[in-house]
Amino acid sequence: MAVGEEEPYRLLAQRAENVLGRPLPAIERRWAGVYSQLVPDGGGAAPTAGAETDAADASGEQGFGIYLHREVLLGVHLVTGPGGRGMTLPPVIAERTLEAAGLLDSMLSYGA
Numbered sequence: 001m002a003v004g005e006e007e008p009y010r011l012l013a014q015r016a017e018n019v020l021g022r023p024l025p026a027i028e029r030r031w032a033g034v035y036s037q038l039v040p041d042g043g044g045a046a047p048t049a050g051a052e053t054d055a056a057d058a059s060g061e062q063g064f065g066i067y068l069h070r071e072v073l074l075g076v077h078l079v080t081g082p083g084g085r086g087m088t089l090p091p092v093i094a095e096r097t098l099e100a101a102g103l104l105d106s107m108l109s110y111g112a
Contacts (some may be wrong), residue, residue, distance in 0.1 A: 037083030038068050067093055069100065077101055 013024050066089065068080045079097050082089040098104040 033084070035084030036080055038066060038080065069093075069097060071100070075101070 009027070009030075013027075017024055066085065067082050068078070070078045072078045077097055077100065079093060082093065095104065098107055
């Protein structure tokens with residue numbers, strides 16, 4: 001890390017230790033912030049949320065403009081993450097994947 005880049009991490013760790021009332025374990029490594037993203041066929045910027053669609057394209061791929069979902073073999077679904085857009089989308093991605101796999105109803109009725 002460049003000089004001065006460590007200070008925000010140190011301050012954040014101090015605050016977390018104050019809240020928890022104990023020292024944090026040592027940080028062994030940090031995420032570099034590199035995320036895969038689904039981009040349109042022509043390249044360029046990834047579609048915005050307004051460009052989402054539930055329709056499969058000609059190859060049968062779905063992704064709603066934010067992630068890729070493809071059934072690569074019967075019953076085997078390949079699903080990418082939402083490309084650094086945060087943790088609010090994964091529950092929806094999981095629901096749509098379970099629905100596409102024909103498992104959503106059984107998951108909802110499990111334990112009912």
